[in-house]
Amino acid sequence: MKVYADRPARRAAQLVADLFALGLTASAIWLAVRVHTEVMRMRAPGDGLVDAGSGLRGTFDSAAGKAGDLPLVGGALAGALHTGSAAGAELVDAGQWQISAVTDLAWWMAALVVALPVVFLLVSWLPLRWRFARGATAAARLRREGEAGLDLLALRALVTRPLPRVAKAGELTTGWREHDPEVIHRLAGWELRRHGLR
16 A cells, blocks of 8 residues: 655655644644543532532431430421421532533533544545545556556556647657557656656
């Protein structure tokens, strides 16, 4: 598999593009971790609610237990204090809901921060690299096959060049049809250069 061009200028451009893609991905991951960390800081009020609700529930439960031992009014007082315990349980539930919401938000925002550049690379950089690798690999294989491969490369060069240029270069088409080695090598060279090969 031919991943990089033989020609230095094109190889340098490919390396820069690959480094850019790698840097963009690494930056997106770093930023996603930072976003996740910063959003998770918003769960502090939820943690506070859970702690306050647990403390309130514990205090009211303890007081209700002691009030239940009082003669005459102990049962009624304990029931009233258990209402405060229920309020503490509601605070705990509210805190846990906020913690869950903040955690979900943090994960979704981090995923979005990573997904946007990755999708951009998948629709722009990756198809170009894939197309180059396939074309350059095939052209390099034809180059290794000798004269038969060069003949196919020359034909490909004639077929892919703009029609007005082919019409002006009538001696090239004639030379290719007559199997002129110089013309075939020249045309094959054009096609190899188009794929970044020597």
